[in-house]
Amino acid sequence: MADVAALYEAEAPRLWRFFRRRTASPDEAEDLVHETFTRALGQGPRTRVRNPGGYLTRIAQNLLRDRAKIARRRSADLHVSADPDLPAGTDPVHLLEVRNMLDRLEVVMLELPETTREVFMAHRLEGLTYTEIAGRTGLTVKQVEKAIARAMVALDRGLGPR
Incomplete structure (x- = not known):
């Protein structure tokens, strides 16, 4: 990757805003920005990235997706249906699919x-x-x-x- 400090300075604010719109707190968003760069740097110098901003966005999306899967697994054990015959107000799977499509749209547009x-x-x-x-x-x-x-x-x- 390009000079890491310059890349961090250029991309961290955008990633922070990306995470801030999707998380509960500014601290959580900051942690996710750091995790994004940690994962990117974990790929090592062998990885040649044509579009570092798009690459970082893809890592950020994957982080959020991983966190959603973990949260869904944790909450599945706690879920108790009041009436199994009544439809749910909002389908969380559909919302996740829509969010995923919007994230993919953002990546394509940035590229x-x-x-x-x-x-x-x-x-x-x-x-x-x-x-x-x-x-x-x-x-x-x-x-x-x-x-x-x-x-x-x-x-x-x-x-x-x-």
Whole structure:
């Protein structure tokens, strides 16, 4: 990996925010940031990482997934159903699947080149036309079309069946 101190300085705040949105306390988020870097460094210098930010995000997602599995196992023994015929209000498995998909979406979006990501988000989130995006970015309409196509292919690959 690149210079660890510089990577930590650049990525730790983003990872802390990522964990803070998903944990109960700031201290827990801080511990998870450290655990993320510990796991990344545990891979050793033999690992060549093209996108360190995306790699760290993937490790962070796996940490959260591992913690959710452990918590689910612990709580399964404590669960007592009041009435087995009544459906549960919220399906925790479905929520975990949705969270997993959103995490995968975030990783794929972070791995896109900045221009491609900007063009895709301008079209899909802001609803801008290709012509409006071309005017905003200085690209041609054809380049905008290709950028959106590249983003769609990356999303299809990243969010495909798992």
